[in-house]
Amino acid sequence: MAAPLFERVAIKRGIDTILDATIFLLLLSLLGYRLHFLRTNGFHGLHFTAFLCEFYFTFTFFLLITIKSNPLRFITYPHRLLKRVEEIPAVDVFVTTADPSLEPPIMTVNTVLSILAVDYPVNKLGCYVSDDGCSPITFYCLTEAVKFGKIWVPFCKKYGIRLRAPFRYFSNALEAEQDRSQEFLHEWNIIKGEYEMLCRKIKEANETRDAGDLPFFSGTDSKNHAPIIKIIWENKEYENVLPHLIYVSRGKRLKHPHHYKAGAMNVLTRVSGLMTNAPFILNVDCDMFVNDSNAILQGICPFIDPKNDKEVAYVQFPQRFYDGLKDDLYGNQLIVSMECIVPGLAGSQGPSYMGTGCIHRRKVLYGQSPNELNINGNILGSKLYKTFGNSEDFIKSTTSALMGIADYPKSLQCSIEALHKVASYNYEDGTCWGAKVGWYYGSVTEDIFTGMMIHGKGWKSIYLNPNPPAFLGCSPTNGPSTFTQLKRWTTGFLEILFTKNCPIFATLFGKLHPKLCIFYVWIYLWGPLSIPELCYSLLPAYSLLSNSHFLPRVHEREIFIPLLLLVLYNLQQVLLFLKTGQSIRAYWNNQRMAIVNTMCPHFFGVVGIVLKLLGLSETMFEVTKKDSSSSDDDGETDEGSFIFDESPLFLPGTTVLMMQLTALFTSIWRRPAKPGGVGEVICSVWLILCFWPFLKGMFRKGRYGIPFSTICKSSSLTLLFVYLSEKKKI
Numbered sequence: 001m002a003a004p005l006f007e008r009v010a011i012k013r014g015i016d017t018i019l020d021a022t023i024f025l026l027l028l029s030l031l032g033y034r035l036h037f038l039r040t041n042g043f044h045g046l047h048f049t050a051f052l053c054e055f056y057f058t059f060t061f062f063l064l065i066t067i068k069s070n071p072l073r074f075i076t077y078p079h080r081l082l083k084r085v086e087e088i089p090a091v092d093v094f095v096t097t098a099d100p101s102l103e104p105p106i107m108t109v110n111t112v113l114s115i116l117a118v119d120y121p122v123n124k125l126g127c128y129v130s131d132d133g134c135s136p137i138t139f140y141c142l143t144e145a146v147k148f149g150k151i152w153v154p155f156c157k158k159y160g161i162r163l164r165a166p167f168r169y170f171s172n173a174l175e176a177e178q179d180r181s182q183e184f185l186h187e188w189n190i191i192k193g194e195y196e197m198l199c200r201k202i203k204e205a206n207e208t209r210d211a212g213d214l215p216f217f218s219g220t221d222s223k224n225h226a227p228i229i230k231i232i233w234e235n236k237e238y239e240n241v242l243p244h245l246i247y248v249s250r251g252k253r254l255k256h257p258h259h260y261k262a263g264a265m266n267v268l269t270r271v272s273g274l275m276t277n278a279p280f281i282l283n284v285d286c287d288m289f290v291n292d293s294n295a296i297l298q299g300i301c302p303f304i305d306p307k308n309d310k311e312v313a314y315v316q317f318p319q320r321f322y323d324g325l326k327d328d329l330y331g332n333q334l335i336v337s338m339e340c341i342v343p344g345l346a347g348s349q350g351p352s353y354m355g356t357g358c359i360h361r362r363k364v365l366y367g368q369s370p371n372e373l374n375i376n377g378n379i380l381g382s383k384l385y386k387t388f389g390n391s392e393d394f395i396k397s398t399t400s401a402l403m404g405i406a407d408y409p410k411s412l413q414c415s416i417e418a419l420h421k422v423a424s425y426n427y428e429d430g431t432c433w434g435a436k437v438g439w440y441y442g443s444v445t446e447d448i449f450t451g452m453m454i455h456g457k458g459w460k461s462i463y464l465n466p467n468p469p470a471f472l473g474c475s476p477t478n479g480p481s482t483f484t485q486l487k488r489w490t491t492g493f494l495e496i497l498f499t500k501n502c503p504i505f506a507t508l509f510g511k512l513h514p515k516l517c518i519f520y521v522w523i524y525l526w527g528p529l530s531i532p533e534l535c536y537s538l539l540p541a542y543s544l545l546s547n548s549h550f551l552p553r554v555h556e557r558e559i560f561i562p563l564l565l566l567v568l569y570n571l572q573q574v575l576l577f578l579k580t581g582q583s584i585r586a587y588w589n590n591q592r593m594a595i596v597n598t599m600c601p602h603f604f605g606v607v608g609i610v611l612k613l614l615g616l617s618e619t620m621f622e623v624t625k626k627d628s629s630s631s632d633d634d635g636e637t638d639e640g641s642f643i644f645d646e647s648p649l650f651l652p653g654t655t656v657l658m659m660q661l662t663a664l665f666t667s668i669w670r671r672p673a674k675p676g677g678v679g680e681v682i683c684s685v686w687l688i689l690c691f692w693p694f695l696k697g698m699f700r701k702g703r704y705g706i707p708f709s710t711i712c713k714s715s716s717l718t719l720l721f722v723y724l725s726e727k728k729k730i
C-alpha cells in the first residue's frame with residue numbers, strides 16, 4: 001500500500017485542562033454561594049442579577065471547555081502526493097474582491113500572483129476572480145499581473161521560492177536567500193525592477209482612474225450592470241507557464257438582492273463549472289495570499305487519502321495574519337483561538353468553515369450527502385433544473401461533477417451565452433441556490449452558516465495548521481474597522497440562531513455532531529453575552545454609589561472564590577499566550593479586547609438583529625477596509641493608541657468607563673476611610689484598566705480621540721445612572 005498522505009497526532013494540553021476544571025468548579029461554587037445567600041436572606045436584587053449573569057458566564061465557559069477537549073493535529077506529506085501525479089485532481093481557485101477603495105487592487109494582484117505560482121500541476125489549476133466592484137481598474141491590474149506573472153512564476157519555480165506573493169517576498173532582505181549565485185542575483189534584480197514597475201502602473205491607474213480602453217466596461221454602474229466575464233489568460237498545453245485566469249463580475253440590478261459574498265461565490269461556482277469544473281474548489285479572500293507554495297498540495301492530501309475519500313467535505317487552514325499591530329492592540333490576531341480552540345473541533349467532526357483558506361469538494365456544494373453514491377445521470381433530469389437553474393450547459397457540467405467524472409469540459413471554450421446566463425442577476429430566481437446548494441444565503445456570516453449546513457449532512461472537515469502558515473491575510477488595524485467586522489459577525493451568527501437552521505435542530509434531526517453543536521451554539525451566543533456582561537459591569541458601580549455589596553465582604557471566606565477566579569483565569573490566559581509565542585502585553589490587550597468587544601460591537605450586533613426582527617432595518621455586509629503597506633497614511637501615527645470615530649459602537653464602552661470612574665471617585669470622596677467593598681473596588685478598577693485606551697481617548701483629539709458627541713451622550717447616561725443608583729431606584 002502507498003505511504004499515507006496524512007496522519008493525525010493528539011495534542012497534549014497539560015496544565016490547561018487542570019485550570020479549566022478548577023475554574024469551572026470555582027464558577028459552580030460562586031453560583032452555590034449566590035443560591036445560599038438568596039435562600040438565607042430572601043430575594044435581593046443585586047445578588048439575583050449577579051446570579052443570572054454568573055449563570056450565563058458559567059454556561060459559556062462550560063461550552064468552551066467542552067470544545068477545547070481532546071485536540072488533534074494533522075500532518076500532511078505533500079511530496080508523496082507529488083510523486084503520484086496522475087492522482088492529483090484539478091482545483092479551481094476563487095478569489096473575491098468587492099471594492100477597490102477598501103481593498104487595494106495591488107493586494108488582489110499579489111493574492112492572484114501567489115496562486116498562479118503555486119507548486120501544483122499548471123494544467124490542473126484555474127483561478128477565478130470575482131469583482132463585485134465591477135472595476136475596470138481591477139481588471140486592468142489583473143492583465144498587468146499576468147504579464148509580470150510570466151517571469152515571476154518561472155523565477156519562483158526555478159529557485160524553489162516558498163513565498164510567492166511578490167510584495168512579501170521583496171519586503172524580506174535579500175540576505176535571507178539561500179541561493180546567492182551571480183545568476184540568481186542578476187535575475188532577482190531584474191524581477192524586482194519589473195515588480196516595482198507593476199506597482200507603479202497600478203498606482204498610476206488607481207490615481208488617474210484610467211484603465212485604458214476597455215469597451216466592455218463603458219457605461220457600467222457597479223450596482224447595476226450585465227455580467228462581464230473575460231478570460232485574462234488561458235493556459236495552452238504547449239506553454240504551460242501560468243494556469244487559467246478568469247475575471248468575473250456578475251450581473252446586478254439595483255433592487256435585486258445579490259447576497260454579497262455568498263452570491264459571488266455561487267456565481268463563480270457556476271462559471272467555473274462551465275469552464276473547468278474541477279472537483280475541488282479553493283477559496284481565498286482578496287487579502288489572503290498563499291504563503292507556502294505547497295499549500296494546495298497539502299490541502300488536497302486528506303481528500304486523496306483512501307480512508308477519508310468518502311467523508312471529508314472541506315479542508316480548512318487557520319486564518320493567520322501578517323503585519324499585525326504590535327502586541328495585538330485590537331486583539332484580533334486570533335492566535336489562541338486558532339491554536340487552542342479549533343484543534344478541539346479537529347478531533348471531532350472538524351473545524352467550522354472560515355470563509356477563506358478552505359478547499360471544498362464541489363459535489364458537497366451541489367448538495368450531496370456523504371452516503372449518497374455518485375448519482376446516475378438519468379434519474380434526476382427535471383429535478384436538476386429545479387435545483388440548479390435553467391441552463392442546459394450547466395446541468396451537464398453538474399451531472400458530470402455529481403457523477404464524479406473528472407475531466408469535463410476539456411477547454412475554456414464554452415459558450416459566452418451560457419456563461420452570461422449563469423452569471424446574470426436573476427439566474428437563481430426559483431432555484432435552490434443559497435438554500436440547498438452552494439453557499440447559503442440569509443446570514444452575513446455565510447461561511448460559518450454554509451459550513452454548519454455541510455456538517456449537518458454528516459460530512460467531516462479537516463483542520464490543517466502547518467508551519468509556516470499556508471495562507472496569510474490581513475486583519476483590521478483600527479478601532480472602527482475592528483468593531484464593524486465584529487458587529488457583522490455577531491449579527492450574522494444571530495441570523496442563523498433564530499431560524500429553523502439552528503444547530504440544536506441540526507443535531508436532533510440531522511447529523512451535526514454534539515460537539516460541533518456546542519461549538520456553533522457557543523459562537524452564536526457571543527452577541528447575547530453582551531447583555532449579562534453589560535449588566536455585570538454596572539454592579540460594582542452601583543454598589544459603590546449606593547453603598548451596597550454584590551460580592552462577599554473581606555471578612556467572609558467566600559471572598560476567595562471571586563479572587564481565585566480572577567487570578568486563575570488570567571493565569572490560564574497568560575500561559576496560553578506564552579505557549580503560542582505571544583507576549584504578556586498581547587495577553588493583556590486580548591483580555592481587555594474580549595471585554596471591550598463584548599460590550600461594544602457584540603452588543604450592537606444584537607441591536608442590529610432586534611431591529612431586523614422588528615422589520616426596522618436590514619442587515620448589510622460592510623466590507624472590511626484593508627490597509628496595504630503601499631497605502632498612504634494621513635498625518636501622525638501612534639501605533640500603541642486606539643483609533644476612534646463618530647460611530648455609536650463606542651458609546652457603551654465610554655459609558656461603562658465613565659460610570660466606573662464616577663462611582664469610584666464618589667465612593668472615595670464620601671467615605672475616604674472606607675471607600676466601599678474590596679471586591680467592588682477591584683472590579684471597578686479592573687474595568688477602568690480594560691477601558692484604558694478609551695480613557696486616553698477622552699483627552700485626545702482627532703482620530704485618537706473619542707468624539708465630543710459620544711462623550712456628551714455617555715455623560716448624560718452616567719448622570720442618569722448615578723441619580724438612579726443613589727436613590728436606589730434600580
Ligand SMILES: O=c1ccn([C@@H]2O[C@H](COP(=O)(O)OP(=O)(O)O[C@H]3O[C@H](CO)[C@@H](O)[C@H](O)[C@H]3O)[C@@H](O)[C@H]2O)c(=O)[nH]1
Pocket residue numbers: 096097098099103130132259260261264284285286287354355356444445446447485488489492621622623624625
Ligand atoms: O458584497 C460582497 C462583500 C464582500 N465580498 C468579499 O468577501 C470577502 C470577505 O470580506 P471582508 O470584508 O474581508 O470580511 P472579513 O470580516 O474580513 O471576512 C471574514 O468573515 C467573512 C464573513 O463575515 C468571511 O466571508 C470571510 O471569508 C472572513 O475572512 C472579501 O474578499 C470581499 O471582497 C464580496 O465578494 N462581495
Ligand SMILES: [Mn+2]
Pocket residue numbers: 285287474624
Ligand atoms: Mn477580510
